[in-house]
Amino acid sequence: MSAPLRVLVVEDETMIADYIADVLEEAGHEVVGIAATGAKAIEFLDELNPDAVLLDITLKGSMNGIAVAEVARTRGVPHLFISGSGDPLTRAAADATQPLGFLQKPFKPDDLGRFFQTLTGDQQR
Numbered sequence: 001m002s003a004p005l006r007v008l009v010v011e012d013e014t015m016i017a018d019y020i021a022d023v024l025e026e027a028g029h030e031v032v033g034i035a036a037t038g039a040k041a042i043e044f045l046d047e048l049n050p051d052a053v054l055l056d057i058t059l060k061g062s063m064n065g066i067a068v069a070e071v072a073r074t075r076g077v078p079h080l081f082i083s084g085s086g087d088p089l090t091r092a093a094a095d096a097t098q099p100l101g102f103l104q105k106p107f108k109p110d111d112l113g114r115f116f117q118t119l120t121g122d123q124q125r
Contacts, residue, residue, distance in 0.1 A: 002075035005029045005116060008050040009066055012036040012060045016051060016105075020082070021028060023109045038063025044069055052081040052119060054112075057090060066090075079114050080088070080106060098103075 007029050009082060011017035021031040032048045035041035037060045040046075045053070045068075053072045053084040065081065072079045081094050084105040101115050 005051040005119065006032045006048070007116075008041065008044050008048060008053045009034045010036075010038075010041040010053060010055040010059065012056060012058070012064055016056075020112070020114035023112055024054075024116070026109075027113050029116060038065070039067045041068045044077060045077065047071060050077060052116070053077055053080055055081050057081060057083040057085050057094060066093050066097060069094070069099060073097050078119060080112075082112075106123055 007024050009017055009020050009031055011020060011034065017034045017036070020084065021034060024031050032050050033044040033057070035044050039061055044050070055069055059065055065083070069079045069081070078100050079112040080100045080103065082103045082105060085091070086104065091102065100119060103111055
């Protein structure tokens, strides 16, 4: 594997956030923080300088994951959505942030791993 990525997880459901963190760490990446709100995610973007952000769309507080993704994009931080929302308008708004991709919940660990392999350039042939 190439150098591990430093990943910020933005997810308001603790059990899901912990599961995502476990999957990432088992794949050899470092989870630099877990944020349940958009405001905390922005704070972590500034403080922790992650290589990538993994986002849910629906978050606690007034800021959603799409707004966080816009900030990440303007700072040049790649992001990936994981969401249970299948709403076409929400998906279109998420796609407008130019994400690496969009995983529908529930997802398989291998699906998440493929996105990060693409990001690290560590694709198996």
